[in-house]
Amino acid sequence: MPENSGFSEKDVQREVSDLEGRSATAARIFDLRRIIGGLFVLYGIIVTIAGVTDSQAAIDKAQGVNINLWTGIGMLLLGVFFLVWMKLRPATPPQQDGPAEERPPS
Amino acid sequence: MHTPTDAHAYLAAGLRLPTNGLDYTILAIYFVVVLGIGFAARRSVRTSLDFFLSGRSLPAWITGLAFISANLAATEILGMAANSAQYGAYTVHWYWIGAIPAMVFLGLVMMPFYYGSKVRSVPEFLLLRFDRGAHLLSSILFAFAAILIAGVNLYALAIVVEALLGWPQWVAIVVAGAFVLAYITLGGLSSAIYNEVLQFFVILAALIPLVVLSLKKVGGWGGLTRTLTRQHGDHFVTAWGGTGIGSANPLGANWLTIVLGLGFVLSFGYWTTNFAEVQRALSARNLSAAQRTPLIAAYPKIFIVFLVMIPGLVAAALVPNIGTSASGLQYNDAIPYLMQELLPNGVLGIAVTGLLAAFMAGMAANVSSFNTVFTNDIWAKYVVKGREDSYYVRFGRLITVIGVFASIGTAFLAASFSNIMAYLQTLFSFFNVPMFVVFIVGMFWKRASKKSGFWGLLAGTTAAMVNYFVIYKQGIVRIPTDQGANFVSAIAGFVAGAIVMFAVSLFTRPKPEEELQGLVYGTRSPGMAEPAAPGDEAWYRRPALLGWGAVVLAALCYIPFSF
Numbered sequence: 005m006p007e008n009s010g011f012s013e014k015d016v017q018r019e020v021s022d023l024e025g026r027s028a029t030a031a032r033i034f035d036l037r038r039i040i041g042g043l044f045v046l047y048g049i050i051v052t053i054a055g056v057t058d059s060q061a062a063i064d065k066a067q068g069v070n071i072n073l074w075t076g077i078g079m080l081l082l083g084v085f086f087l088v089w090m091k092l093r094p095a096t097p098p099q100q101d102g103p104a105e106e107r108p109p110s
Numbered sequence: 111m112h113t114p115t116d117a118h119a120y121l122a123a124g125l126r127l128p129t130n131g132l133d134y135t136i137l138a139i140y141f142v143v144v145l146g147i148g149f150a151a152r153r154s155v156r157t158s159l160d161f162f163l164s165g166r167s168l169p170a171w172i173t174g175l176a177f178i179s180a181n182l183a184a185t186e187i188l189g190m191a192a193n194s195a196q197y198g199a200y201t202v203h204w205y206w207i208g209a210i211p212a213m214v215f216l217g218l219v220m221m222p223f224y225y226g227s228k229v230r231s232v233p234e235f236l237l238l239r240f241d242r243g244a245h246l247l248s249s250i251l252f253a254f255a256a257i258l259i260a261g262v263n264l265y266a267l268a269i270v271v272e273a274l275l276g277w278p279q280w281v282a283i284v285v286a287g288a289f290v291l292a293y294i295t296l297g298g299l300s301s302a303i304y305n306e307v308l309q310f311f312v313i314l315a316a317l318i319p320l321v322v323l324s325l326k327k328v329g330g331w332g333g334l335t336r337t338l339t340r341q342h343g344d345h346f347v348t349a350w351g352g353t354g355i356g357s358a359n360p361l362g363a364n365w366l367t368i369v370l371g372l373g374f375v376l377s378f379g380y381w382t383t384n385f386a387e388v389q390r391a392l393s394a395r396n397l398s399a400a401q402r403t404p405l406i407a408a409y410p411k412i413f414i415v416f417l418v419m420i421p422g423l424v425a426a427a428l429v430p431n432i433g434t435s436a437s438g439l440q441y442n443d444a445i446p447y448l449m450q451e452l453l454p455n456g457v458l459g460i461a462v463t464g465l466l467a468a469f470m471a472g473m474a475a476n477v478s479s480f481n482t483v484f485t486n487d488i489w490a491k492y493v494v495k496g497r498e499d500s501y502y503v504r505f506g507r508l509i510t511v512i513g514v515f516a517s518i519g520t521a522f523l524a525a526s527f528s529n530i531m532a533y534l535q536t537l538f539s540f541f542n543v544p545m546f547v548v549f550i551v552g553m554f555w556k557r558a559s560k561k562s563g564f565w566g567l568l569a570g571t572t573a574a575m576v577n578y579f580v581i582y583k584q585g586i587v588r589i590p591t592d593q594g595a596n597f598v599s600a601i602a603g604f605v606a607g608a609i610v611m612f613a614v615s616l617f618t619r620p621k622p623e624e625e626l627q628g629l630v631y632g633t634r635s636p637g638m639a640e641p642a643a644p645g646d647e648a649w650y651r652r653p654a655l656l657g658w659g660a661v662v663l664a665a666l667c668y669i670p671f672s673f
Contacts, residue, residue, distance in 0.1 A: 020230065027157055027166070033300055043308065050456070
């Protein structure tokens with residue numbers, strides 16, 4: 005077990021290389037695209053519905069633009085983009101295999 | 111970059127937003143997702159490197175967007191809109207000359223040394239290049255500054271939330287602090303970074319509709335510039351108008367202090383040595399991704415200025431006496447005022463969520479860099495050395511809790527003594543400048559000795575402070591505005607630091623060459639030789655192309671604002 009307290013360049017490189025070898029982030033972290041995609045699809049649906057059902061007062065406030073509708077559609081498209089991207093280019097498994105552990109649930 | 115105007119967003123009364131259940135639902139969903147990311151990232155933390163640097167394994171698009179997001183805190187959004195309402199189109203300087211060149215320099219020139227040397231923090235680089243004096247001084251100053259800025263962010267959030275939503279200040283401080291505490295303690299830097307990326311998109315979703323509607327309200331860009339030119343004169347909508355040396359302009363700065371002070375010293379100091387930013391790049395999965403982190407961030411940065419400047423300009427056009435007591439609106443109110451005027455429920459909820467997210471991300475970026483420096487650079491090097499790695503993960507979590515409580519305390523202090531806080535903030539803003547001198551001299555001049563780092567840092571910080579607090583504040587030399595004085599102080603700090611480093615180096619022994627491998631320009635370390643990952647040789651991932659592309663694009667953006 006190396007000490008985490010070296011002061012020289014060699015100490016730091018040895019420490020960090022060793023920690024990189026045991027790191028679990030690459031193998032276990034979830035795919036962020038799923039979260040962004042999911043949240044924006046949900047927001048998109050909510051805001052689009054708000055736009056469809058908006059009163060005239062809301063539209064007048066927004067300079068005559070149905071801003072909820074347009075923003076909702078935009079957010080929906082962004083969400084779908086992330087989900088499609090994830091589908092087409094799934095996260096590559098870590099190249100330098102650390103200790104073989106269970107894969108993240110996908 | 112530190113907000114140029116007063117960060118203490120004193121929002122006018124009467125800005126209460128007409129939020130309803132729909133808006134609160136949108137906000138609640140966001141808070142649930144933020145916590146969910148924390149819990150889900152928790153299982154990826156095994157070593158201290160996972161907790162503090164995401165195991166150096168994140169892809170470039172994530173670190174790049176987190177890099178821009180860590181900067182896009184709400185104090186920056188409200189502050190830059192305020193800046194635009196007050197000074198006009200000069201705001202573009204903070205982006206195109208005050209950010210892009212420095213970001214590109216960080217990616218192309220400095221990142222091989224940072225990432226290749228495998229340091230975990232900016233102070234750790236100073237330890238390797240110089241000595242323990244420079245290391246400890248920079249670590250302690252950074253730790254203090256990070257907590258201070260986190261606290262200021264939290265306080266600014268409380269003021270905005272009180273004005274917009276009517277929550278008491280202490281509720282906002284405690285709620286936001288608790289969420290940041292939870293997600294960083296659980297998932298470490300990975301969860302901070304993931305939340306920053308998410309925040310980036312929410313902020314865009316909040317600002318784009320606001321910009322579209324505000325432009326529509328004033329008759330488009332043409333209508334806006336006509337109104338502003340009539341109200342404020344020709345210079346208000348140009349970037350360089352009135353910046354000749356000796357001529358007066360509202361900014362109180364001339365082209366030379368803008369280019370040297372803002373564009374070179376302040377900007378390079380902030381973007382290349384502020385660990386809250388650099389940490390995002392150090393968590394990238396390989397050198398190519400680390401280099402691309404600030405370069406990918408540079409492209410949104412070029413265009414974000416429009417999203418913050420246009421609301422500021424529109425507010426100035428709609429409320430000609432903004433910033434005076436007659437209007438009842440402060441410059442900082444520009445964006446909240448337009449939200450209230452233009453956004454219907456729904457989009458309003460997105461905008462409120464975006465603002466809160468930006469405040470929390472600004473705080474989280476500082477907390478997550480604070481815990482790294484405090485654990486790796488102070489605790490593990492000087493206090494409790496040589497324990498097993500899991501001890502430092504536990505300690506990192508503990509110090510995160512302490513850091514958040516300290517920020518909450520700072521926020522309450524700021525609420526009672528806001529002048530002192532503003533003063534302290536200015537004080538710390540001068541700390542980045544000498545950091546940059548020490549870096550640039552240390553990286554490019556082999557002869558710079560071990561001792562020169564510490565003394566350069568000390569001399570530069572002192573000179574910048576003396577210039578600002580004595581020479582400017584006492585009126586020994588007249589500079590029209592605080593902004594102008596900021597730029598001049600930065601230049602003074604830079605020059606003093608460089609001279610002292612040079613002088614000290616002449617009288618002390620140089621560091622042996624074999625201890626400088628991969629730390630000084632012209633040397634290589636083993637870390638720089640790692641093979642490129644598959645796919646990284648694609649032309650659109652080449653750092654040089656991305657970097658120079660950003661510089662050219664920023665220069666082109668100046669054209670319509672220059673004539």
